[in-house]
Amino acid sequence: MEPAVAPPRARRRTDMRLINLTPGRALAVFLTLVPFVAVFVAYAIGSEIRLAENAADKLLPAPSTVGDTMVRLTTEGDRRTGRILFWYDTWASIKRLGLGIGISATLGLIFGLAIGLLPLVRSLLAQFVAVLSMIPPLALLPILFIVFGLGELSKVVLIVVGTLPFIIRDMSQRTLEIPQELLVKAQTLGASSWVIAIRVALPQVMPRLIQAVRLSLGPAWLFLIAAEAIASDLGLGYRIFLVRRYLAMDVILTYVIWITLLAFVMDWLLRRTSKRFFPWAEEGL
Amino acid sequence: MSFVTVEDVFKTYARRPILERVNVEVDEGEFIAIVGASGCGKSTFLRLLLAQERPSRGTVSIAGAPPAREPGLDRGIVFQRYSVFPHMTVRENVVAGECLRTRWGRFFGDQRKAARARADETLARCGLDHMADAYPATLSGGMQQRLAIGQALAAKPRVLLLDEPFGALDPGTRLSMHDFLQDLRAETGMTVFMVTHDLEEAFKLGDRVLVFDKPRWDPHDPTAYGATITYDFDARDGGIPFQNLKEDTHVLQAH
Numbered sequence: 001m002e003p004a005v006a007p008p009r010a011r012r013r014t015d016m017r018l019i020n021l022t023p024g025r026a027l028a029v030f031l032t033l034v035p036f037v038a039v040f041v042a043y044a045i046g047s048e049i050r051l052a053e054n055a056a057d058k059l060l061p062a063p064s065t066v067g068d069t070m071v072r073l074t075t076e077g078d079r080r081t082g083r084i085l086f087w088y089d090t091w092a093s094i095k096r097l098g099l100g101i102g103i104s105a106t107l108g109l110i111f112g113l114a115i116g117l118l119p120l121v122r123s124l125l126a127q128f129v130a131v132l133s134m135i136p137p138l139a140l141l142p143i144l145f146i147v148f149g150l151g152e153l154s155k156v157v158l159i160v161v162g163t164l165p166f167i168i169r170d171m172s173q174r175t176l177e178i179p180q181e182l183l184v185k186a187q188t189l190g191a192s193s194w195v196i197a198i199r200v201a202l203p204q205v206m207p208r209l210i211q212a213v214r215l216s217l218g219p220a221w222l223f224l225i226a227a228e229a230i231a232s233d234l235g236l237g238y239r240i241f242l243v244r245r246y247l248a249m250d251v252i253l254t255y256v257i258w259i260t261l262l263a264f265v266m267d268w269l270l271r272r273t274s275k276r277f278f279p280w281a282e283e284g285l
Numbered sequence: 286m287s288f289v290t291v292e293d294v295f296k297t298y299a300r301r302p303i304l305e306r307v308n309v310e311v312d313e314g315e316f317i318a319i320v321g322a323s324g325c326g327k328s329t330f331l332r333l334l335l336a337q338e339r340p341s342r343g344t345v346s347i348a349g350a351p352p353a354r355e356p357g358l359d360r361g362i363v364f365q366r367y368s369v370f371p372h373m374t375v376r377e378n379v380v381a382g383e384c385l386r387t388r389w390g391r392f393f394g395d396q397r398k399a400a401r402a403r404a405d406e407t408l409a410r411c412g413l414d415h416m417a418d419a420y421p422a423t424l425s426g427g428m429q430q431r432l433a434i435g436q437a438l439a440a441k442p443r444v445l446l447l448d449e450p451f452g453a454l455d456p457g458t459r460l461s462m463h464d465f466l467q468d469l470r471a472e473t474g475m476t477v478f479m480v481t482h483d484l485e486e487a488f489k490l491g492d493r494v495l496v497f498d499k500p501r502w503d504p505h506d507p508t509a510y511g512a513t514i515t516y517d518f519d520a521r522d523g524g525i526p527f528q529n530l531k532e533d534t535h536v537l538q539a540h
Contacts, residue, residue, distance in 0.1 A: 181367035184337050187356035189440045190386025199381075199390035203372040280372050280420040 061250045069250035085239065090258070092234040096152060097224050100159025104167050104220075105213050107160075112171020113201055116178075117193070126172065133165030138226055145231060155227040162223040163216040167209075174208040175201055207281040210274040214267050221263055288313035288476060289334070289444060294343035295511070296329055302511030303329050307343070309495065309514060316470060316477045318491030318520065320484055325497040326512040327480045331448050334478055335360050347444055358386060361442030365449045368433035369421045375432055376417040379404035382439025404439070411435040411465070427458035431465060438469065447479040451486070463490060487520070494518040 023031060040063070047060035061069075073086040114121045115129070141158055148154035178201060186200045228237030236255055243251045274281070287310035296304040304326045311317055321327045332338045333345055336353035344352045347359055356362070369378050380400045384392045392400050408414045411431040413424075421429055430450055437445060451459045467490065470477065481487050487494045496516035503509040 179367035181364045182370060184335070184356050185362060185364070185368060185370075186385055188335070188358065188360055188362050188437070188442065189382055190358040191390060192388075195385055195387075195390035199385060200370060278372070280422060 058247045058249055061253070066250045066253050070254045073251065073254055085234075086258075088234055089236050089239050089255075090262070092232075093224060093228065093236040094262070096155050096228075096235070097159065097220055100156045100224070101163065101213060101216065101220050103156070103160050104163040104216065105209060108164055108167030108171050108212070109202075109205070109209055111168045113175055113197055113205065115168070115172035116175020116205075117197055117201055122172070129165055129168050129172075133169060135161075137162035137223060141227065141230065150231040155224065155232070158223045158227045159220050163220050166219075167212045167216060170212040170215075171205055171209060174205045178204055203278075207274050207278040210270050210278075214270050217263060217266055221259065225259075287311060288315075288348055290344075290346050291334075292344050292346075294333060294340040294345060296326070296333060296338070297341045297511075301508050304333075304340075305511035305513055307513050309517070311476065311478075311493075313348075313476055314474045316490060316492045317479070318487035318494045319478060319480045319497065320482070320487045320494060321497030321512065325499065327497050328448060330497065331446055331478060331480050334444070335362055335446055358440060359443040361437035361440055361445045363430065363433045363437055363445070363447045363450045365452045369429060369436060371421055374418050374420055375413055375424070376401060376404050376408065378421065378432055378436050379407050379439050382436045386440075407435045407439055410469075425458075426454050427462060430454065430462060434466070434469070438473065443476065445475055445477045447477065449480055449482065452482060459486070466490065488518075491520045494520045 043060065044063055047062050050057045050060050051062060074084065077084050111125065111129070115125055116122070137158060140161055141154075144154040144157050144161070148157055182200060182204075183196060186196045191199065224235075225237030225240070228235040229241040232238040236259055240252050240255050289309075289311040291307055291309045294304060294307040295302065307330065319327050319330065329338070333340050336345070336356050339352075339354065346352050350359075353359070362368075370381060373381060380392065380397075383400050383403070384390060391397075405414060405417065408417055411434070413428060413432055413435070416424060416428065421432065424432065434445075434447075434450070451462050454462060463486070479487075479490065494516075495514050496518070497512045498515040499510055499512045500515060501510040
């Protein structure tokens with residue numbers, strides 16, 4: 001007897017479900033590059049059109065102009081002082097950002113562990129931190145300027161205020177997520193609360209801390225640039241808002257690209273650090 | 286005087302009774318298997334033995350000491366999962382059995398070297414010496430449980446508690462774990478409590494099998510009453526204890 005149903009015809013690659021189609025290495029690289037190239041081409045075309053209409057147009061300088069500006073900014077000194085301001089700006093900003101994030105990470109780790117491990121501290125601080133984290137940090141900026149002055153301190157404090165509540169909440173949550181079994185196990189091996197904190201909880205939340213710092217870098221840059229834009233005499237954010245007055249788009253673009261690059265490299269370094277020092281936490285990074 | 290004494294223990298969660306009137310006495314070196322249906326308070330009973338929780342009424346005492354208020358060195362535990370520290374290598378996990386009780390939770394210098402050597406001996410006995418530098422995540426389920434038992438034993442507890450330790454293992458691995466556990470026990474002669482779902486396992490490994498069940502049952506309100514020990518079997522010689530003649534009868538036996 002003939003089979004009632006014809007055997008299914010061999011499925012071609014394109015018949016597969018979209019969720020099962022994975023690109024090969026070459027295609028993956030190509031796809032990764034597509035949006036970058038597309039944005040660059042779109043900008044180049046837009047700039048071309050505007051410059052064709054008006055050669056003195058300042059809104060979309062030609063890519064070559066931006067390139068020249070980059071070289072000038074990174075190699076030529078300031079006419080008055082001879083300092084290459086680009087690197088001074090970079091150093092000033094990185095210092096503020098590093099200090100702010102570093103303080104946030106350290107405090108966040110300590111408070112997060114305490115809240116996560118100690119029910120007494122949890123009762124004392126968990127709700128307080130939850131409320132604190134709702135305060136919009138930028139609304140505090142005037143207060144910070146008034147209290148800490150217009151110097152470095154208020155900028156660093158703004159970054160700390162802006163990122164610390166998130167890191168504390170994230171760290172305490174991660175600490176609470178440590179399986180109860182492990183904490184009980186450590187107790188049966190004679191560990192004190194202190195030893196449980198430094199030998200069991202701390203190493204387990206360290207990869208999470210790095211993750212939290214990675215997520216905080218975005219807001220940290222935001223607060224840094226906001227603070228620098230308002231009151232500063234050096235820094236990447238200050239420079240951008242300064243040259244805005246002259247519509248110097250080539251300088252602004254150079255700085256924006258540079259900030260993006262810095263942020264990306266920091267993120268990449270943190271990811272590498274995590275993989276290097278916490279190989280056991282491979283999944284989820 | 287018995288080694289572990291459980292006296293008139295009740296345990297209630299949010300006014301819902303889980304255990305009621307549990308009494309049991311255990312001698313040093315006995316292997317107690319605990320069986321019962323799900324939700325019959327086996328694991329709760331183990332947590333009370335562990336002192337992870339305290340009974341609502343009654344006392345649990347080990348070796349005549351006053352009832353413990355939190356888990357400590359005298360009780361070792363192996364859970365079904367999450368029994369070893371994922372951030373320590375296999376060897377560090379065993380060393381942790383000895384060093385977590387120190388002030389900084391670490392050994393330094395010669396002490397460290399000696400502890401590592403002892404740990405390597407333990408690992409060899411657990412058949413894990415080739416994995417000493419690996420992280421637990423790379424170990425199979427059976428290996429992880431062997432490591433967990435080795436780690437618990439490194440702390441030299443008075444009582445070893447096992448909460449469905451082989452529940453997640455395949456049958457073959459489970460059998461080899463039985464041999465491993467029986468060997469260890471013959472060597473150390475320690476008191477063991479093991480919760481299991483597997484009756485065969487309970488009678489194979491246990492000297493006594495405690496059955497937890499609800500003696501009273503209200504069909505309109507199944508949670509109205511708690512469970513207690515309803516049977517206490519002597520499980521030596523495969524559950525049929527007094528079948529062996531204790532004296533030489535001097536009678537010729539036909540073969």
